[in-house]
Amino acid sequence: MKSKYQKIKGTFDILPPETEVWQHIESTVHSVCQQFSFQEIRTPAMESVDLFKRNIGDETDVSKEMFVWEDQSGKEISLKPEMTAPVVRAYIESGFFRKYPLCKLYYIDSFFRREKPQKGRQRQFNQFGVEAFGTKNSEQDAEIILIAKQILKKLDINNTNLMINNIGDSNTRSKYESKLKTYFNDHKNSLSELSKIRLEKNPMRILDSKEKEDQTIIENAPLIRDLLSKEEKEHFNAVLKHLKGLGIDYNENPHLVRGLDYYNGTTFEITTQSEGSQNALCGGGRYDSLVQKMGGPETPAVGFAAGIERIILEAKQELGENHIDIYISCNDEKYISKGFNIIYDLIENGYKIFFDTNKKNIKNQIKDAVKSNAKFMIAINETITVKNLLSKKEKNVSEGEILAFLKNQ
């Protein structure tokens, strides 16, 4: 029917039976993260807008995609577009850096970005992610990646590609950026129109260019790897060694750079091999300076975030049949309180029931019960009839005999 109201552009309802897929993913995330003793964190849907502007950049492109408004007191508020900044805010505000010197957190949440919707990209979207605070050590990078891989494995997503890189610290990055700028400037005439614009705005983005004419230039571009310090190289090699030891395949991708300033060191991304431009399932890396920049103590950190919508596109999980144990028919007003007592007993004993509160006639209820895959039907009247819908046998029992009767079936 034509609805008077419709959902906001770029949002979607998650309806049954598809809800089951979401529940499956969420419970997998909970169980894997908890196996690694990561603890769940939940933060408000909205934050002060500076939390994001200051930390993910004032640059127009990114910040204009936030949902921002002024509340009645004139305060600028934003729906959260990502989770790293809120987690860091909570981490500092709650003093977790003292309580948990090594602090391992995970989340599952909805985020909001005012982008043009397309496949795998909505205005309200869902991610899960993990963040570990308090150590610079390479084994923490590897554990984070292992968790990501393990969750995907538990979800039967195996045709993925792990790309990994080390982008150095902010010094290295700015040196690299100017080197890149010089290099691309020297080849400016062969660059695509698009990349000429990128050259002014964000030269590192050229490395991601899809334009054909850019590819050779990109191949021969200077690599950030060559600018890394000795420690950074050692750290990177150590991470790779851990991954090898775990049997996790990876591709070093020297062109994998993250858009935000706060990243440093290890960066990685897990992509699918399926077609489509939105093929990144999961992205993460180190952000050793963010906690301090946000007013906390110097605290190294590493984490990742993964998009649930895109994972669902990959998971293609079959929906299970919706099994009901017992279909309850209680059509006579006189016996409804008896019916409720029986229902309560059944629930207390772990049965899954469907109570037909719509009072159809018994014949249609039988059809309904069969269609719903119920194993038993209990018709409550003056007598109580328990019917085994598989064997088609039925028996009249007293209220006290129901549980025993069911157990013997």
Place this chain on the structure above:
RNA sequence: GUAGCCGUAGCUCAAUUGGUAGAGCCCCGCAUUGUGGUUGCGGUUGUUGUGGGUUCGAGUCCCAUCGGUUACCCCA
């Protein structure tokens, strides 16, 4: 932000060069079947996304708007 395609019953879709809007599925009821998954009969639902325009006449053409979709830009 830019561009292409699309928008008909709850769902999937049909409607020949513009001529009064249809099918299957689902749902509901009745009957029937070896008184339960069969089969038959009947029934509900649409101002063809919305608003304008052209025309004697528009689902079909034009404009706008909203929404969807795909790609680009961007991507925390």
